[in-house]
Amino acid sequence: MTASTGTSKALTSQVELGELATGQALTAPLFSFKGSDSAAPSVYIQANVHGAEVQGNAVIYQLMTLLESYTILGDIRCLPLANPLGINQKSGEFTLGRFDPITGVNWNREYYEHADIISNIPQWCELNQGLSDAELVAAFRELLTRSCQQRIANSWGISTGHRLAVTLQSMAHDADIVLDLHTGPKSAKHLYCPEYDVEAAGFFSIPFSLIIPNGFGGAMDEAAFYPWWQLQQYCATQQRQFDVPVAAFTLELASQERIDMADAKEDALGILAYLSHRGVIEEKVLPAEMPRWGCYLKDYKKFHAPKAGLVEYCAEVGKPLAAGEPLVTLLRLDQYGSEQALTSVSLPCDCVPVLHFASASVHQGTELYKVMTNVFEIK
Amino acid sequence: MTASTGTSKALTSQVELGELATGQALTAPLFSFKGSDSAAPSVYIQANVHGAEVQGNAVIYQLMTLLESYTILGDIRCLPLANPLGINQKSGEFTLGRFDPITGVNWNREYYEHADIISNIPQWCELNQGLSDAELVAAFRELLTRSCQQRIANSWGISTGHRLAVTLQSMAHDADIVLDLHTGPKSAKHLYCPEYDVEAAGFFSIPFSLIIPNGFGGAMDEAAFYPWWQLQQYCATQQRQFDVPVAAFTLELASQERIDMADAKEDALGILAYLSHRGVIEEKVLPAEMPRWGCYLKDYKKFHAPKAGLVEYCAEVGKPLAAGEPLVTLLRLDQYGSEQALTSVSLPCDCVPVLHFASASVHQGTELYKVMTNVFEIK
Amino acid sequence: MTASTGTSKALTSQVELGELATGQALTAPLFSFKGSDSAAPSVYIQANVHGAEVQGNAVIYQLMTLLESYTILGDIRCLPLANPLGINQKSGEFTLGRFDPITGVNWNREYYEHADIISNIPQWCELNQGLSDAELVAAFRELLTRSCQQRIANSWGISTGHRLAVTLQSMAHDADIVLDLHTGPKSAKHLYCPEYDVEAAGFFSIPFSLIIPNGFGGAMDEAAFYPWWQLQQYCATQQRQFDVPVAAFTLELASQERIDMADAKEDALGILAYLSHRGVIEEKVLPAEMPRWGCYLKDYKKFHAPKAGLVEYCAEVGKPLAAGEPLVTLLRLDQYGSEQALTSVSLPCDCVPVLHFASASVHQGTELYKVMTNVFEIK
Amino acid sequence: MTASTGTSKALTSQVELGELATGQALTAPLFSFKGSDSAAPSVYIQANVHGAEVQGNAVIYQLMTLLESYTILGDIRCLPLANPLGINQKSGEFTLGRFDPITGVNWNREYYEHADIISNIPQWCELNQGLSDAELVAAFRELLTRSCQQRIANSWGISTGHRLAVTLQSMAHDADIVLDLHTGPKSAKHLYCPEYDVEAAGFFSIPFSLIIPNGFGGAMDEAAFYPWWQLQQYCATQQRQFDVPVAAFTLELASQERIDMADAKEDALGILAYLSHRGVIEEKVLPAEMPRWGCYLKDYKKFHAPKAGLVEYCAEVGKPLAAGEPLVTLLRLDQYGSEQALTSVSLPCDCVPVLHFASASVHQGTELYKVMTNVFEIK
Known part of the structure; x- marks a missing residue:
């Protein structure tokens, strides 16, 4: 990590994330804003850990540009282009950036659980009770x-992948607020939000929120909040009460392989509203007014192609779909002349389709849609 | 090729196109409509030689459904899903179907030139002058x-790939009219039309036409018409005058990875209008009314990314773009704080952008757009 | 599954494993030998679940050929080419068959845990105590x-992938003995053997055995034995004693992308020796005489590239390597002129290298070698 | 290109070859040895334009190390790791570096023909006849x-790819001798040598030579010599006689995905023998004694898999194979029970197999072997 001069506001440096076969360093640019109030929460924002999910970079660009006009109280660090290996890995006309091309492991499942630390919390707390x-x-x-x-x-x-993840995680652990900017394939905007922190969902410019358990499944948001939630839970059993000290969210900012600068500004303003609420900036920024909907992770359903074929995606993402309404049309030309040539597929329950697969031809079993069921309004 | 019963109208069979490593046959379904007038031109239509370009299959579906209501004079054979290896080859969430994954060779550049036949046309004509x-x-x-x-x-x-191509080509050579249904990446509809057959461009439901030389570059359309054009040219020098006996076109039906059944019907009607004009069906089907624009292949320009970065595609495909208007915005977060962070790129001449790249992050040199210049109206 | 006539001994059928985008069925050939003694154990053998690991098919071929000369007591079912999607998926000159190209999930981690059944064993045993x-x-x-x-x-x-795995697993559950034939990348032959069944390691023609815990990690062998081990353990606590009724092993038969018919016969004979020992065939077939070495899974170490570069693999697989002896040489031409240009890397402890990576140029963190430490002789 | 200090002998710099999506520069290290005699021929050596063909880097390493003990008369420039994008592009456990992963175009077919210059040679010679x-x-x-x-x-x-190629070519044009270091998939060492320069084949440590026409097909060697051969040919028609001023060869140094430092030294000594013969170094280095065999490109045959299946490669590369002897064994388990299950394939003529495919399972049509026929000894 070598520092150099950046803009008037942000200090620019390079983070080393690994080394390519030819010897070139894998690096990402880090932009650091120094806050004026050491008591204010600090922030870490990263984008593009999945290679095709580029829009978060545009959001960081817009956020940094906006921040030039605000009074920054808490330290803010932004790391766009966080996974250069994933971003630069093309396959045909698309970015093959969802998993390590050598191992197949999802780049967002390689974070570190700190299992030893967590299992040792009681002893550690006893040692540090003073x-x-x-x-x-x-x-x-x-x-x-x-x-x-x-x-x-x-x-x-x-x-x-673990080196990349743990290097990023190490920076995230320095912060009180961690935002990991992703997108879906073809997707409505949605937020992954831990149960203990649902209130936060009201600030971002994001209409749909998935309420996830306070556990660890390998992703950045969980890696950032899970040890703290465990610490807070244990301390509570010992009559030591405090809020979970770290907030961490994954923001899914619409579709992959898409840069939209105007839309990025909307999402930057949503992040600013949350940072304002948390006291990271001095000025009051109100959240956008919109209805916000929630769904528990257990009610977030994947629908897999019941048979192979060509797919017309009929259900629009982000729009409620009643039970029995067309989700997809499946075209099977090998069955032309039978009723199986063109079939309409629907779901047995009401839902909100949140995202669908990117390709229009699918093997049997391909995940076609993810849909929210038992959706409720978040006030 | 084994025949079986199809619909009331079409006879269904399977064409063998190769064999996969496991021994499974690569096959595509062939639908044959028998015409009532042996003097009417015969037709061969194929789709999906590039794996991600699926919309042509939907067009074939709609065309076959429409044909049930028409009087078919010429034989019509339809081969959707023509490249099963390419269609089934996925890489991440997309279809990696543009080239053979082993050799890199474009599936639509493997057709056979018949160089020996063509160089031998004078002798062959002399032998067959009676x-x-x-x-x-x-x-x-x-x-x-x-x-x-x-x-x-x-x-x-x-x-x-050559086996696939020559097997398809062998079926195409049986026909007087050959239509190869493709799509672009993110694309407006356009037609590849040989110079000698520009008039045909007025029948399809396609606003833009590329007028290509009457030569051979490896693609299906060229493989189908080029030997005939050579024959016709030579015969003309020998005072034997006839029209080029074979018409062959590549139709680019908007974007890849997209099935749209309603739009497919529009294109099926356009094909029907051409077939009606050529006397393949008895009924009169008029072409859709729309302005149609042409451009010579030499004026069809590729614009390659002058530098790497994230790309906002500003210019809409199919809409004229004046010189100097924004084509793309390039976002370079590693250069945040300098004027290079967000730059607008434009072209020095008026054009119509026809297609653009599918991914939003590009290496230097990636083909960003293909644009028509020196566009003229086709009457 | 449709039956047809096979050889004099084996009945041939096709197992349906899924459907490709074009509609073609994914199938694998199943060869069933009917045993003459219904009390003899039944056997299920599959090969090539990882697409590049083809040698198990040759072993099945040799085994079936050998079986024609033996008296078969227990039913034997052989499923070569078990993962047609993985086998047929090429990328450049190699088979990209280790994980689903769409999701990245390892084909051998998609088996089903039967978690509900396992957690319900006490109640189920009570219900069925008669x-x-x-x-x-x-x-x-x-x-x-x-x-x-x-x-x-x-x-x-x-x-x-789950459909493929569970379909295979369903056939495996029918058998008392389950053999899953794999290979490593560049590898010595080795066996994955559960703790409760170490004795079996003495029969196969395989010098190295990894002794794995009796738990579930997603692989076929574990999926086959784990529920039975749980059942047996619970029953033992209830004073009901029996051996674990199912034996399941993964055989790693040297290197991927390799067919060697002569070597396949050696391994077929090893399998025959185990089947003879278990009473699946009437004749006595003795195991090959060779020293056999074991290592607990916790002592099976992965060594990841400490830096990127070009790799000369110095340590031969299957040969003991003393601490400090050269494992690999790393060549870094970008550092020519410094001592970092050519460095030798060794390990701090004695080991037996079992397999190494397939490519000679590696990113930092690539798994270079897997080595056994604390190796002991299995008698 | 920025210079920095290298070893005592070579000056090290970085060549910029493009830019990745994240903005990182694609660079390769360039090592320049200054010769003491400006009349001596200058040399350009590159390696690893195909990503998996790494051994040439080791040869450059050994050559540079050897050169420290010789008196260098002509300028020598070495560019290992010449295609960082190709080298770093992995797909599963192998390097997918033979073609641009986006376009499919072979990295060694993107060099520039200089068609305008070549067609204009007569006029240019007239202008420069003084x-x-x-x-x-x-x-x-x-x-x-x-x-x-x-x-x-x-x-x-x-x-x-064209940017990469033309940048490399621009450096090659500066030299009188151009060596492009490649490997085959599984391959014997062989040399591509233009017809006008066959004598050179006697100096390298390479037993087999392909004598290629003096034309242009897109590869580096051709790009380097072809314009000069055209110039020399034209001048000869004008009574101006001189030897073709540039020598260019492609060396295929055994198999891809392999680093062997000892073997690399053999090939470095072979190159040194040629450079000694050409007067690039002062000392006399004799070529290794070995029989050397040639074959015209028209007699270099590709054998494509007549059917799909699993492949045992029986014929050893670099060893003569008589007509009718086994080339490969094809295993088709889906046909077990028939004579098609295991078939031996041979060729109808004597040959020397030079290379074979890297994978052991092949689709119908895969290029299994390349073999030399009508082989003759080069004295």
Whole structure:
């Protein structure tokens, strides 16, 4: 990480994330805004960990441009283009950036669980019971960061994707607020939001929220909040009450392989509204007025192609779809002349389709749609 | 090729196109409509030689459905899903179907030139000078078909892609009219039309036509018309005058990875209008009324990314773009803080953008747009 | 599954495993030998679930050819070419068959855990306590098979890879002995063997065995034995003693992208020795004499490239390597002129390298070698 | 191109070859040795234009190390890792570096023909008839170099692969001797040698040579010698006699995905023998003694898989194979029970197999072997 001068506001540096076969360093640009109030929450925002999901970079661009006109209280670090290997990996006319092309492992499932730290929380808390809440948070943060560094220094080495993930995670652990900017394939905007932090869903310019358990499944948001949630839960059992010190969200900002600068500004304003609410900037920025809808992860359903064929995606993402209404039309030319040549497929329950597959021809079993069921309004 | 019962109108069979590593046959369904008038032109229509370009299949579906209500004079054969290897080859969420994944060779550049036949036309014509025009055409057709069969039977074998192409070509040589249904990446509808047959461009439901030389570059349309054009040209020098006996076109039916049944019906009606004009069906079907624009291939320009970056495609395909108007916006977050972070790129001349690249992040040199320049109206 | 006549000994049928985008069925050939003694154990052998790992097919060929000369007591079913989608998926000159090209999920991690069945074992045993051991096994087997069928019939569909896996698993559940034939990338022969069944390692023609925990991690061998091991463990706590009724192993038969018919016969003879030991054939076939070495999975180490570069693989697979001896040489031409240009890398402990990566140029973090440490002799 | 200090002998710099989507520069290291005699021929050596063909880098390493002990008369420039995009592009466990992953175009078919220069040679020679031979060569060299620069500066941009190729070619045009280091898939060492320069084949440590026409097919060697051969041919018709001023060869140094430092030294010594013969170094280095065999390109045959299946490659590369001897064994398990299950394939004529396909399972039509026929000894 070598520092150099950036804009009037942001300090620019390069983060080293690995090394390509030819020896070239994998790097991403890091933009750091220094806040004026050390008590204000600090922020880490990254984008484009999945290679085709580029719109988050445009959102970071618009956010940084907006920030030039605001009073920044908390430190803000932005890391666009976070996965250069994934972004640069093309296959035909598209970006093959969802998983490591060598191992197949999803780039957003390689974060580190800190299992040892978490299983050791009771002992650690006992050892550190003399600390104030702020000191406890600082000590735990240092523990997480050091654990990441040790992981990277493993004497048998670690995988390419794990190195990337843990390097990013190490920066995320420095922050109180972590935003990981993604997109779906063909998708409506939606937010992954942990159960303990549902209120936050009201600030972003995002109409749909998935309420996820407070657990760990390998993604950045979970990696950022899960150890803290575990710490907070344990302390509560010991009569030590505090809010979960870290907030972490994954924002799915519409479709992949798409840059839309105007829409990026909308999402930048939504992030600004949340940062304003949290006191990261001094000025009041109100969230956009829109109805916001939620769904628990258990009610978020994947629909897999019941048979192979060519697909007309009939259901629009982000629009309610009643049970029995056409979801897709499946065209099977090999069955021309029979009733199977053109069939309409629908779902047995009401839902809101959130995203659909990117290609118009599918093998049997391809995930065609993800839909929210049992949707409720978030007030 | 094994026949089985199809609809009331079309006879269904399977064409064998190769064999996969596991031993499974590569096949495509062939639908044959028998015409009532042996003097009417015969037709061969194929779709989806490039794996991601699926819309032509929907057009064939709509055309076959429409044909049930018409009086068919000439034989019509339809081969959708013509490249099963390319269609089934996925890479991430998209179809990697533009080239053979082993060799990189474009599936639509593997057709056979019949170089020996063409260089031997003078001698062949002398040998066959006693034939009537119709007999000459029949004999030449047989020559081409036999040449394809010999090619496939080559004792050293032929490549996977060449086998596919020559098998398809062999069916095409049986017809007087050959339509190869493709799409662009993100594309307006356009037609590849040989110079000698520009008039045909007025019948399809396609606003833009590329007028291509009467030569051979490896594609199906060229493979179908080029030997005939050579024959016709030579005969003309020998005082034997007839029209080029074969018409062949590539139709680019908007964007890849897209099935739109309603739009497919529009294009099926356009094809029907052309077939009606040529006397393949008895009924009169008028072409859709629309302005139609042409451009010579030499004026069809590729614009390659002058630098790498994230791309907002500003120019809409199919809409005229004046010199200096924004074509794309290039976002370079690594250069945030400089004027290079967000730059607008335009072209020095008026044009009509016809298609653009599918991905929103590009290496330097990626083909961003293809545009028509020196566009003229086709009456 | 449609039956047809096979050889004098084996009945040939086709198993349907899914459907490709073009509508073609994904199928694999199934060869069934009927045993003469219904009390003898039944066998299921599959090969080539990872697309590039073809040698198991040759082993099945040699085994079936050998079986023509033996008296078959137990039913034997062989399914070569088990993953046609993976086998046929090429990328450049190699087979990209280790994971689903759309999702990245390893084809050998998609088997079904039967979590509900396993958590419900106590209740199920109580309900069925009146059954004899043989009846209990038959009832549990039916439970597993039915659970697979229900899984496949899920009303929201299941993924392509899960459908393949559960269909294969359903056949495996019918058998008492399950052999899954794989290979490594560049690899010595080795066996994955569950702790409870280490004795079996002495029969195959395989010098190295990995002793794995009796748990579930998604692979076929585990999917086949794990529910039975759980059942056996629970019954033991209830004073009902029997051996784990199902044996399941993964055989790694040297390197991928390699067919060697002579070597395949060696491995077929090894399998025959195990089947003889288990009473599946009447004749006595002795195992090959060779030292056999074991290592616990916890001592099976992955070594990841500490830096990127070009790799000369110095350590031969299957040969002991002392601490400090050269494992690989890393060539970094970008650092020519410094001591970093050519470096030798070794390990801090004695080991037996079992397999190494297939490519000679690696990103930082690529898994270079897997090595056994704390190796012991299996008697 | 920015210079920095290298070893005592070579000056190290970076060549810019393009830009990745994230903005990172594509670069390759260039090592320049300054010769002491300006009259001695200059040399350009590159390696690894095909991403999986890494051994040439090791040869360059060994050559540069050897050169430290020799007296260098002519300038020598070495560019290993010449195609960073291709080298870093993995797909599964292999390098997908033979063609541009976006367009499918072979990286070694993108060089520039200089068609305008070549068709204009008569006029250019007339204009420059006053020049001495040395001046003519210098002027023509400058013409070629400038033409490359203009090509790169094309106002509509050029493709990623063409930019790479023309940038490399521009450096090659500066040299009198051009060596392009490749490998085959599984291959014996062989040399591509133009007809006019067959004598050179006796110096490299390479037993087989393909004698190619003096024409242009898109590869580096042809791009380097073809304009000069055209110039020399034209001048000869004008009574101006001189040898073709540029020698260019493609060396195929055994198999891809392989680094062997000891073997690399053998090939480095072979190159040194040629450079010694040409007077690039002062010392005498004799070629290795070995029989050397030639074959005209027209007699270099590709054998394509007559049917699909699993392949045992029986014929060893570099060893003569008599007509009728087994080339490959094809295993078709879906046909077990018939005579088609295991078939041996041979060729109808004597040959020397030079290379074979890398994968052991093939679609029908895959290029299985390339073999030399009508082989003769080169003295």
